Amino acid sequence: MSPSPFLSPDAIRAAFSAAMSAMYRDEVPAYGTLMALVADVNEATLASQPALRASLEATETLARISEERHGAIRLGTEAELAMMRRVFAVMGMLPVGYYDLSEAGVPVHSTAFRPVGETALNFNPFRVFTSLLRLDLIADEGLRATAEQTLARRQIFSDAAVALVDKAERDGGLSQEDAGLFVTEVLDTFRWHSEASVDRALYARLHDAHRLIADVVSFKGPHINHLTPRTLDIDAVQDQMPSRGIVPKAVVEGPPSRACPILLRQTSFKAVEERVSFPDENGKLQTGSHTARFGEIEQRGIALTPKGRTLYDKLLNQARAAVRPAPDGSNADAYRVALTRSFAEFPDDWNAIRRAGLGYFLYTVDDAVAGARGSDIESLIAAGAVRFDAIVYEDFLPVSAAGIFQSNLGDDAVQEFTASPNQRLFEKALGAAVLNEFEHYAGIERASIERCLAALKAFSD
Numbered sequence: 498m499s500p501s502p503f504l505s506p507d508a509i510r511a512a513f514s515a516a517m518s519a520m521y522r523d524e525v526p527a528y529g530t531l532m533a534l535v536a537d538v539n540e541a542t543l544a545s546q547p548a549l550r551a552s553l554e555a556t557e558t559l560a561r562i563s564e565e566r567h568g569a570i571r572l573g574t575e576a577e578l579a580m581m582r583r584v585f586a587v588m589g590m591l592p593v594g595y596y597d598l599s600e601a602g603v604p605v606h607s608t609a610f611r612p613v614g615e616t617a618l619n620f621n622p623f624r625v626f627t628s629l630l631r632l633d634l635i636a637d638e639g640l641r642a643t644a645e646q647t648l649a650r651r652q653i654f655s656d657a658a659v660a661l662v663d664k665a666e667r668d669g670g671l672s673q674e675d676a677g678l679f680v681t682e683v684l685d686t687f688r689w690h691s692e693a694s695v696d697r698a699l700y701a702r703l704h705d706a707h708r709l710i711a712d713v714v715s716f717k718g719p720h721i722n723h724l725t726p727r728t729l730d731i732d733a734v735q736d737q738m739p740s741r742g743i744v745p746k747a748v749v750e751g752p753p754s755r756a757c758p759i760l761l762r763q764t765s766f767k768a769v770e771e772r773v774s775f776p777d778e779n780g781k782l783q784t785g786s787h788t789a790r791f792g793e794i795e796q797r798g799i800a801l802t803p804k805g806r807t808l809y810d811k812l813l814n815q816a817r818a819a820v821r822p823a824p825d826g827s828n829a830d831a832y833r834v835a836l837t838r839s840f841a842e843f844p845d846d847w848n849a850i851r852r853a854g855l856g857y858f859l860y861t862v863d864d865a866v867a868g869a870r871g872s873d874i875e876s877l878i879a880a881g882a883v884r885f886d887a888i889v890y891e892d893f894l895p896v897s898a899a900g901i902f903q904s905n906l907g908d909d910a911v912q913e914f915t916a917s918p919n920q921r922l923f924e925k926a927l928g929a930a931v932l933n934e935f936e937h938y939a940g941i942e943r944a945s946i947e948r949c950l951a952a953l954k955a956f957s958d
């Protein structure tokens with residue numbers, strides 16, 4: 498077989514993620530500071546935990562530990578979302594999950610474009626949480642029409658980017674040279690524009706309707722609004738942010754610190770206020786500001802089953818009902834205590850989590866044990882012939898962790914929107930169905946059990 502003339506989608510994604518990181522560090526200097534802090538904390542954590550270092554060395558590339566895991570954008574129109582799906586497909590990123598953020602008082606619904614499959618995730622896990630603005634949730638009809646017209650006028654993809662996507666779809670990939678051009682052209686879509694595309698009065702009206710509406714409608718493109726490296730010790734980074742001159746949000750979102758990490762813990766520094774110029778009717782520029790962009794960190798644990806997720810949601814709500822974290826951090830310690838107390842009910846032992854059906858696991862044959870046979874996975878585990886490892890959660894928790902959204906929209910007015918889930922409408926705009934994340938993890942688990950049983954049955958024949 499002759500070698501493929503194309504650069505792999507995984508390699509294109511890795512190049513894109515690296516280019517985006519460099520651009521964002523340049524655009525938001527505080528993000529560069531956060532990256533440096535994350536690298537220092539990760540290094541210190543590895544130095545003090547040799548067992549962790551050894552296990553990461555065996556399973557991952559240590560040099561890449563501190564690289565970005567995700568970013569987020571907000572789109573304005575269905576056409577933008579449909580095109581974005583095609584762009585991400587070139588990089589091996591598929592829509593996984595549906596998130597109705599109106600439940601958290603934010604007028605968007607979303608999916609995550611991400612690599613699917615172990616090889617792709619290991620090569621480069623970069624995901625983009627992608628939201629589509631729900632203009633139908635703007636109550637003022639006049640403002641809604643103006644917002645629609647403003648968005649209809651913008652073109653967020655360059656002609657060259659569109660042509661390269663067409664080419665990739667037609668030919669089945671991009672050459673090394675075309676992939677380089679693709680990264681450059683697509684990166685432009687995510688760039689910050691300090692000149693707004695609306696005047697100050699319209700910006701103010703959009704902002705009054707919801708800060709996020711102003712963030713999407715007022716600009717020429719969907720600037721990347723945060724990037725998120727992985728940290729090996731999220732509590733340490735949270736504690737050390739102030740010493741580097743960056744202001745962390747009040748509390749770490751998600752579950753408490755545990756021996757067996759579950760789902761996703763994340764925190765961020767507060768969005769920075771940036772200078773923006775607004776054109777007036779004579780084309781003269783007026784100065785103002787906009788607050789939207791921040792830096793985040795994440796630490797991931799096991800993917801939970803629907804049963805585990807229900808328990809997680811219950812315990813989180815219970816903790817928040819006991820102590821509602823104040824935006825100024827004044828009750829952060831009390832919240833931490835309430836969270837830990839509430840989660841005492843969630844088993845903190847891998848086998849207990851597994852036996853209670855709370856999490857997804859990958860089962861593999863442990864070759865060291867000879868002679869075990871059978872078709873019952875539990876007895877094979879008991880005999881030591883099959884081992885199990887947690888499947889890492891690769892998705893998001895934006896509704897439970899609405900704190901990330903809220904704290905970066907400003908702590909003051911919490912604007913409320915309520916609406917029913919609208920996944921079908923979202924998928925119609927997207928031009929594809931999203932992958933259901935629970936079914937996906939369940940499928941990985943099921944396949945791993947079948948592989949074990951097939952291997953051990955063959956052995957006994």
Ligand code: OOG
Pocket residue numbers: 568569570571626628722763793893894895898901902
């Ligand atoms: C996306 C927020 C969701 C996360 O980590 O939960 C997200 C946004 O602010 O646009 O990135």
Ligand code: NI
Pocket residue numbers: 567568569626723725793901
């Ligand atoms: Ni995020």
